[in-house]
Amino acid sequence: MHMLLSNSMLHLAAGAEQVTALDKFKDFVNRWSVPQYSLPMFLLLMLGAFFGYRKWTKPIIFWPMMLVFTIVYFGFIPLDESYAAILQKPDNVPISMMIFLTLYFLWLGLRQAAINDHNMEVGKPLIEEDREDKVLCWPDLVYTELLAMVLCTVVLIIWSVCLKAPLEAAANPAGPPNPSKAPWYFLGLQEMLVYFDPWMAGVVLPGLIILGLAAMPYIDTNPKGNGYYTFKERKFAILTWMFGYLILWCVLIVFGTFLRGPNWNFFGPFQTWDSHRVDALTNINVSDIWYVVILGGKLPSSMLVREWPGLVLSGFWFFALPYLLTKIKFFGRLRTQMGFARYYLMAVLFVVMMLVPVKMVGRWTMNLKYIIAMPEISFNL
Amino acid sequence: MLQGVINSVRESQVWSSIFRHGIPRDRRTRVMAIMSNVFLHLHPVAVRKSGIRLSFTWCMGGLTFFLFIAETISGVLLMFYYRPVVEYAYSDIIQMRAALTLGVMREIHRWGAHAMIIAVWLHMMRVFLTGSYKPPREFNWVVGVILLVLTMLLSFTGYLLPWDQLAIWAITVGSKMAEATPFAGMNGPGRELLQLPGGIPIVTPYSDAKFLLLAGDSVGEAALLRFYVLHCIAIPLGAATLIAVHFWRIRKDGGISGPM
Numbered sequence A: 001m002h003m004l005l006s007n008s009m010l011h012l013a014a015g016a017e018q019v020t021a022l023d024k025f026k027d028f029v030n031r032w033s034v035p036q037y038s039l040p041m042f043l044l045l046m047l048g049a050f051f052g053y054r055k056w057t058k059p060i061i062f063w064p065m066m067l068v069f070t071i072v073y074f075g076f077i078p079l080d081e082s083y084a085a086i087l088q089k090p091d092n093v094p095i096s097m098m099i100f101l102t103l104y105f106l107w108l109g110l111r112q113a114a115i116n117d118h119n120m121e122v123g124k125p126l127i128e129e130d131r132e133d134k135v136l137c138w139p140d141l142v143y144t145e146l147l148a149m150v151l152c153t154v155v156l157i158i159w160s161v162c163l164k165a166p167l168e169a170a171a172n173p174a175g176p177p178n179p180s181k182a183p184w185y186f187l188g189l190q191e192m193l194v195y196f197d198p199w200m201a202g203v204v205l206p207g208l209i210i211l212g213l214a215a216m217p218y219i220d221t222n223p224k225g226n227g228y229y230t231f232k233e234r235k236f237a238i239l240t241w242m243f244g245y246l247i248l249w250c251v252l253i254v255f256g257t258f259l260r261g262p263n264w265n266f267f268g269p270f271q272t273w274d275s276h277r278v279d280a281l282t283n284i285n286v287s288d289i290w291y292v293v294i295l296g297g298k299l300p301s302s303m304l305v306r307e308w309p310g311l312v313l314s315g316f317w318f319f320a321l322p323y324l325l326t327k328i329k330f331f332g333r334l335r336t337q338m339g340f341a342r343y344y345l346m347a348v349l350f351v352v353m354m355l356v357p358v359k360m361v362g363r364w365t366m367n368l369k370y371i372i373a374m375p376e377i378s379f380n381l
Numbered sequence B: 001m002l003q004g005v006i007n008s009v010r011e012s013q014v015w016s017s018i019f020r021h022g023i024p025r026d027r028r029t030r031v032m033a034i035m036s037n038v039f040l041h042l043h044p045v046a047v048r049k050s051g052i053r054l055s056f057t058w059c060m061g062g063l064t065f066f067l068f069i070a071e072t073i074s075g076v077l078l079m080f081y082y083r084p085v086v087e088y089a090y091s092d093i094i095q096m097r098a099a100l101t102l103g104v105m106r107e108i109h110r111w112g113a114h115a116m117i118i119a120v121w122l123h124m125m126r127v128f129l130t131g132s133y134k135p136p137r138e139f140n141w142v143v144g145v146i147l148l149v150l151t152m153l154l155s156f157t158g159y160l161l162p163w164d165q166l167a168i169w170a171i172t173v174g175s176k177m178a179e180a181t182p183f184a185g186m187n188g189p190g191r192e193l194l195q196l197p198g199g200i201p202i203v204t205p206y207s208d209a210k211f212l213l214l215a216g217d218s219v220g221e222a223a224l225l226r227f228y229v230l231h232c233i234a235i236p237l238g239a240a241t242l243i244a245v246h247f248w249r250i251r252k253d254g255g256i257s258g259p260m
């Protein structure tokens, strides 16, 4: 009797301890998942992945890592209701797909880059090197295509049978849900609304993404790395592009779908979406910083006088910085290699992209809202 | 016996009027199989071995195209039962759900659309990582970028059609952005600069970029019809045309890329 009792008490105690340990862990994750901590961490992770690509892409390292990640990713579904709700929302299933497929294909690409870069160093041929080796499309290609089609059909049918497409209540023009979210593939842009006004987040930035993508082949004059996987020969191009794609596009989509709740407040993965939570906003503009904080006075009434610090800063960023960058050896070399037009097109697109993280850091460290604030003419940057 | 039947089918006038080559077993008939078929002849007769390795292309362009076709077929089936009118749109979807086979069609169409977006992004990432946008394929990359935009617009316009809360508010959020277009949106910077003589503003709630998108100042009846026509006719036609250009250019640019 005594034995039994103490045994079950022991179990109880152990159980209680486990719960708190788990709670502590969840709390820890919630606290560290806010953008100001997690985005820099994702960036470090990305840089680590690219500079350490020769090591971790070995299958013997990659697959166990992927396995652990998968277990952790899905393992928390039974352990946490909020997390389960987010992950199991039908329209969020594509996000999980995107995460896993992107990781897998990033590996597949970098793995081949690692092999190729090594082979080039030791004078062995590239994986893709088979100039003389042509095969007929029938059967080699058409059968692969047929198989891919069959496989894709099977996956799509299973997915469709198992998971109903979402359908909510009939449209009610008077009753917006909270949060109101754009389709998931635009949530990176909606996340930009936290840091920019709609004319930037919804029009200028996406416009420049499209323009920049289209201009890319005409800007990138590096003749190397054409038609085969490599990282070593195209470090700057790959890192810049991947920063835009992985961090500013994909990670922000994950934030927007998984972690943005009512009123677009940020919630950790294990936090319940509380629609009454009010996040205090005490944002200030560059003009406030200059006239009020630094000079200790009041804002001037004339718009242009008031905003000159922001105008100067922006002018510096968009016009002077592309030129000043050429003083750095690396960019100077690019400038001579690429010529005037190409270099400045690239540099302006580059600083526009970099404005995004700069404004984020400004927000996180000093509650910066606008660099230029001219609500009089709806021009806030 | 079976072989006999197969042989006599193969030798019949009907069969040989369709397939003008023998069973693709040797080099000549295999070449013929590709060349004498309008669909297959999108392919070159012979390709670089490394170019068709799955680990090189990830088959992502191919899957994007396949999903585009799957979307077209399932979409046409859905069109039979769906009316783009505010009174019916939502209830048509509800009824479709009840009928099992068509229910699955809607699922296939929606999940397929999500999958197509992911596939086209991964395809772009592959083309980027192999540097395949570099000369001589610059223009095909640009065609690809337009296809990327069209793919997302296809999905965006389709998102409105079920006419549920998810639909109209997602599109409302999206179209809020149009309102802020510089110079052309009601709340965009620079709109005051566009005036007719006499100070009459050109950009009004009834003439701005959002109005162009929604055919109204909010997501309503006219927007539903507009999105329907864009979703079912205009954008698919544009995408199909550009896909044809894209494939044509792959061949003209020397086939799948590889080290020179």
Ligand code: HEM
Pocket: B057, B058, B059, B060, B061, B062, B064, B065, B068, B120, B123, B124, B127, B130, B132, B133, B137, B140, B141, B142, B143, B144, B145, B147, B148, B151, B243, B246, B250, B255, B256, B257, B258
């Ligand atoms: C509806 C969308 C698209 C379809 C159906 C499509 C289809 C394809 C297919 C089947 C290929 C053959 C090789 C492969 O599968 O990788 C290909 C190649 C190519 N695609 Fe796309 N694509 C689409 C969008 C894009 C996008 C968004 C881009 C880039 C921004 C792009 C750029 C290219 C380029 C440059 C090639 C040549 C690659 C090489 O030669 O290695 N495509 N595309």
